[in-house]
Amino acid sequence: MNYDKVLASPVVSIPPSGIRRFFDVASTMQGVISLGVGEPDFVTPWNIREASIHSIEHGRTHYTSNHGMPELRELICEYLSRRYGVRYDLSSCLVTVGASEALDLAFRALLNPGDEVLIPAPSYVSYAPCVTLAHGIPVAVPTYEEDAYALRADVLESFLNERTKAVILPYPNNPTGGIMTRPQIDAVTRVLSGRDVVMIADEIYSELTYGGTHESFAKGMEDRTILINGFSKAFAMTGWRLGYACGPKPLIDMMVKIHQYTMLCAPVMAQTAGIEALKDALSSDFAQVRAMRNAYNRRRLLIYEGFKDMGLPVFEPRGAFYIFPSIRETGMTSEQFCERLLKEGRVATVPGNAFGDAGEGHIRCSYAASTDNIMESLRRIRVFLNHLN
Amino acid sequence: MQLTQEILTLLQQDSTLSPKAIAQMTGSDEETVRAEIERLRDEGVILGYTIRINTEKSPIPTVEAMIEVKVSPQRDLGYNDIARRIYKFPEVESVFLMSGAYDLAVKIQAPTMQAISAFVWEKLAVLDGVTGTATLFIMRKYKENGTILVEDEVPERLVITP
Numbered sequence: 185m186n187y188d189k190v191l192a193s194p195v196v197s198i199p200p201s202g203i204r205r206f207f208d209v210a211s212t213m214q215g216v217i218s219l220g221v222g223e224p225d226f227v228t229p230w231n232i233r234e235a236s237i238h239s240i241e242h243g244r245t246h247y248t249s250n251h252g253m254p255e256l257r258e259l260i261c262e263y264l265s266r267r268y269g270v271r272y273d274l275s276s277c278l279v280t281v282g283a284s285e286a287l288d289l290a291f292r293a294l295l296n297p298g299d300e301v302l303i304p305a306p307s308y309v310s311y312a313p314c315v316t317l318a319h320g321i322p323v324a325v326p327t328y329e330e331d332a333y334a335l336r337a338d339v340l341e342s343f344l345n346e347r348t349k350a351v352i353l354p355y356p357n358n359p360t361g362g363i364m365t366r367p368q369i370d371a372v373t374r375v376l377s378g379r380d381v382v383m384i385a386d387e388i389y390s391e392l393t394y395g396g397t398h399e400s401f402a403k404g405m406e407d408r409t410i411l412i413n414g415f416s417k418a419f420a421m422t423g424w425r426l427g428y429a430c431g432p433k434p435l436i437d438m439m440v441k442i443h444q445y446t447m448l449c450a451p452v453m454a455q456t457a458g459i460e461a462l463k464d465a466l467s468s469d470f471a472q473v474r475a476m477r478n479a480y481n482r483r484r485l486l487i488y489e490g491f492k493d494m495g496l497p498v499f500e501p502r503g504a505f506y507i508f509p510s511i512r513e514t515g516m517t518s519e520q521f522c523e524r525l526l527k528e529g530r531v532a533t534v535p536g537n538a539f540g541d542a543g544e545g546h547i548r549c550s551y552a553a554s555t556d557n558i559m560e561s562l563r564r565i566r567v568f569l570n571h572l573n
Numbered sequence: 574m575q576l577t578q579e580i581l582t583l584l585q586q587d588s589t590l591s592p593k594a595i596a597q598m599t600g601s602d603e604e605t606v607r608a609e610i611e612r613l614r615d616e617g618v619i620l621g622y623t624i625r626i627n628t629e630k631s632p633i634p635t636v637e638a639m640i641e642v643k644v645s646p647q648r649d650l651g652y653n654d655i656a657r658r659i660y661k662f663p664e665v666e667s668v669f670l671m672s673g674a675y676d677l678a679v680k681i682q683a684p685t686m687q688a689i690s691a692f693v694w695e696k697l698a699v700l701d702g703v704t705g706t707a708t709l710f711i712m713r714k715y716k717e718n719g720t721i722l723v724e725d726e727v728p729e730r731l732v733i734t735p
């Protein structure tokens with residue numbers, strides 16, 4: 185059989201993942217410290233695990249409603265309202281298999297072939313391929329270090345045209361650690377007002393901001409925002425695969441239509457865990473989330489000071505758990521740098537260009553790692569840099 | 574106040590952290606941290622720096638027991654006098670006055686079970702004011718001072734993920 189002939193062209197057109205290639209090299213090596221992991225190093229808090237185990241023991245093993253369990257959706261709506269002042273009701277909330285599924289559903293519900301989706305760059309690796317798979321055209325909108333990687337309204341405006349269907353708003357940002365302040369958000373929403381352009385806000389890192397509570401794009405903009413969030417980062421629940429989307433009912437209804445045929449529902453065990461996660465957080469003033477955030481914050485400051493000490497130009501990240509130093513002055517590309525740092529320095533990081541061309545000249549380091557590992561990898565990177573000179 | 578709490582929390586997890594590392598992690602400066610640690614030492618908040626040992630893996634033979642001690646408190650002296658007579662013994666690791674069915678909880682460490690029995694019979698039970706003891710040997714430790722001591726979770730994250 186001629187396989188090239190049977191494969192769908194959007195899939196074939198997607199280049200292989202830069203992260204995957206690094207993973208293959210790094211995972212065969214001994215003695216490597218990894219700053220390449222995009223997930224919490226904490227294990228899911230025990231009360232959450234225990235609640236899920238209990239429910240399995242009591243036979244909760246069936247499909248749930250397509251939308252997700254009503255109790256969970258109620259808690260999600262209450263959480264969004266209390267925490268971020270965002271108001272969606274139960275019927276506008278869909279529980280998904282991770283934020284990942286919610287993103288995919290949003291693209292598939294919105295895009296006709298040729299529709300453009302504006303994506304601030306650098307940002308998370310999945311947006312552009314998922315837009316392509318939904319027959320849309322991903323368009324990178326650059327963000328700049330001098331703007332602390334916030335999306336600039338005037339830059340965004342210059343990319344808007346009649347094919348623009350949606351804008352992804354990925355803040356706090358992976359890989360830069362940039363966030364958006366309320367005035368910056370307002371400037372962006374002003375540019376979009378009066379246009380039929382949907383805001384897709386991926387706020388999966390909303391609990392991880394340092395020095396102020398997260399500002400949501402959806403606040404006051406509920407009628408034009410698909411707000412995507414999940415449990416992976418805030419509650420250290422990556423493996424459970426639990427996320428959600430809230431948005432205007434006509435859009436969510438169409439997303440549910442896809443979800444009910446392709447997924448049926450998110451895993452019931454994960455949904456039960458999500459109920460416990462939100463219940464506990466809402467009744468304890470987010471004690472466990474706060475403890476994890478405080479731990480990330482210490483590591484953030486440690487790694488930021490470490491890179492500054494080395495003389496690498498680095499922007500102080502304000503959210504998520506990534507830092508994005510520039511390695512331009514070494515004269516290497518980010519891939520060359522990461523490859524040599526891995527082989528010679530035994531530290532795994534992710535080359536910035538994995539997050540789009542805008543990330544070239546940088547490396548992404550995750551500080552979701554123990555302080556010991558952060559200190560040791562900083563030492564190794566310093567030695568590596570000294571050897572270069 | 575916040576800095577004080579952070580210093581104590583961090584040192585309690587890892588007392589080998591340098592003032593510089595603590596300063597970086599708390600967004601403070603090294604001199605301030607150094608001075609604060611010194612103040613905490615002077616005021617007796619920080620009593621010392623030590624290591625935590627998993628006695629089951631340690632080459633030093635150790636047996637531990639909790640001893641519930643019933644006492645008759647003395648006029649004017651209350652429990653303090655009898656507690657003092659007990660905590661002065663070097664093999665006694667901790668002494669707490671408890672609410673409930675008995676009065677003092679004594680934790681003791683010795684190289685052998687015999688040594689602990691001997692201590693209870695020869696030194697503790699015979700003290701004036703001690704009316705009864707119950708010795709509970711620790712058979713296995715699962716968690717101590719916040720540290721899980723048994724094989725537990727081995728979180729396996731992939732080396733690189735998006």
Ligand SMILES: Cc1ncc(COP(=O)(O)O)c(C=O)c1O
Pocket residue numbers: 222281282283284285308354358386388413414415416422425426427735
């Ligand atoms: C920005 C961003 N969005 C979405 C995801 C995926 O989240 P989930 O685990 O909920 O699918 C990630 C995971 O790394 C991410 O970094």
